[in-house]
Amino acid sequence: MTTSSTKDFSDRLLDLRPSSSFGDMVDEPDPTKTFSDDEEDDNDDSQSMHDDDDNDDEEDDSSKVPFWKQHLVAIVIALLASIAGHLYNQSRTPASSFYNTFLPPLENSLKPHDHLDGFRRTANISFCLKETMPPMATGRLKLMDFYLSKENFPTLQYMYLADQEGTMDTYQNAWNNNHGGEWIDGLNIEDSQYQCLLDQYHNKPQNMKLKGHTYYFTDPTMEDIYPELAVASSTGSLNGGGIAKTKVLAVSSRERKRKLQQPPLTFTGFAAKFVNLSSKTVLLFWDGKGGHDSSKRLVAEIAPFESVGTATTPGQSFHVTPLYDSATALQRWVVTADTALIFYEPMTPNEMKRHFWRKKTIQRHTLCISDRS
Numbered sequence: 001m002t003t004s005s006t007k008d009f010s011d012r013l014l015d016l017r018p019s020s021s022f023g024d025m026v027d028e029p030d031p032t033k034t035f036s037d038d039e040e041d042d043n044d045d046s047q048s049m050h051d052d053d054d055n056d057d058e059e060d061d062s063s064k065v066p067f068w069k070q071h072l073v074a075i076v077i078a079l080l081a082s083i084a085g086h087l088y089n090q091s092r093t094p095a096s097s098f099y100n101t102f103l104p105p106l107e108n109s110l111k112p113h114d115h116l117d118g119f120r121r122t123a124n125i126s127f128c129l130k131e132t133m134p135p136m137a138t139g140r141l142k143l144m145d146f147y148l149s150k151e152n153f154p155t156l157q158y159m160y161l162a163d164q165e166g167t168m169d170t171y172q173n174a175w176n177n178n179h180g181g182e183w184i185d186g187l188n189i190e191d192s193q194y195q196c197l198l199d200q201y202h203n204k205p206q207n208m209k210l211k212g213h214t215y216y217f218t219d220p221t222m223e224d225i226y227p228e229l230a231v232a233s234s235t236g237s238l239n240g241g242g243i244a245k246t247k248v249l250a251v252s253s254r255e256r257k258r259k260l261q262q263p264p265l266t267f268t269g270f271a272a273k274f275v276n277l278s279s280k281t282v283l284l285f286w287d288g289k290g291g292h293d294s295s296k297r298l299v300a301e302i303a304p305f306e307s308v309g310t311a312t313t314p315g316q317s318f319h320v321t322p323l324y325d326s327a328t329a330l331q332r333w334v335v336t337a338d339t340a341l342i343f344y345e346p347m348t349p350n351e352m353k354r355h356f357w358r359k360k361t362i363q364r365h366t367l368c369i370s371d372r373s
Helices: 003-016 020-025 035-063 067-089 094-099 150-165 169-177 192-203 228-239 242-259 349-372
Strands: 141-149 209-217 271-276 282-286 297-302 307-311 317-322 331-334 341-344
Touching: 141 150, 150 192, 150 209, 192 209, 271 317, 282 307, 297 307
Parallel strands: 271 341
Antiparallel strands: 141 209, 271 307, 282 297, 282 317, 317 331
16 A cells, blocks of 8 residues: 555544544443442432331321220220219219219109009008998909018008109119118108008007908809890799709700801811821821711821822811821821921931931942842
């Protein structure tokens, strides 16, 4: 290569060099990072995350209520509820007067109800003379005497007191204050029957019982039950006394039987079904009219785990017997419109499972023997 050509080549290379302005526009590459630089970045990230967690914990601590404070608040609420419930039940005791200043008045649950207006615990009893007893409107109520032990005097006293006050408050307070077994002296009970009771208690100390009067309901006579006998009985008494009355009763009984004729049996579409849930065959009998051994009729023979149906009417009775002994009833039923499906189930569910398991085992052995043969 000549000198001129070499010079031209060098001039071309100089022309191809990047200018200073283009070089300023190109960014220089970042220096190569080392492992130490990566560790520093990780430390910075972990430090920032730790700072964020600390900030979150501080926010949670500021908004969270400690557990012991929550527990204390729950205990205080429970105590206030217990105090309010106790004051509700004991609203009329002196202990509640301290809380009446800041609690609303509590209503006593023993106040009289509307349906108890006119109710008296000591109604229809008297401890005065019989002449003072009011006459009853009906003639079926008769006067009778009764006797009570003097130990029951406090109870009667509390009852008269409750009838006068109209509420159970006085009765309950008097019973609690006197322990339910002592009589109270000096009570202002304006009741004539109570005054008679008090006179008996004080004026007759030798008597251990208190005498009272009340009414009782008499048993009705045959004439009251059957009004037609009243006229016949009066006629019979005029003709001959008790013998005629007995004949009248017999005639009247026959007349009533004649009027109450048994209606003919007709099929009304009612039927009963009997299911035999036992492993043995049973006989189904209808008891028939009268229910005697001679009146029963055989309905069907029911195989194990089979059923049979029959037309009948509600109120008829049936029973099942063993196949070998028709005189022994295993179970009896009376069919109704609600119990038209009847089961004879002498075995429990567990016994029935064992029965089927034994039966299946025998069948398997039989099949195995037949296959081998």
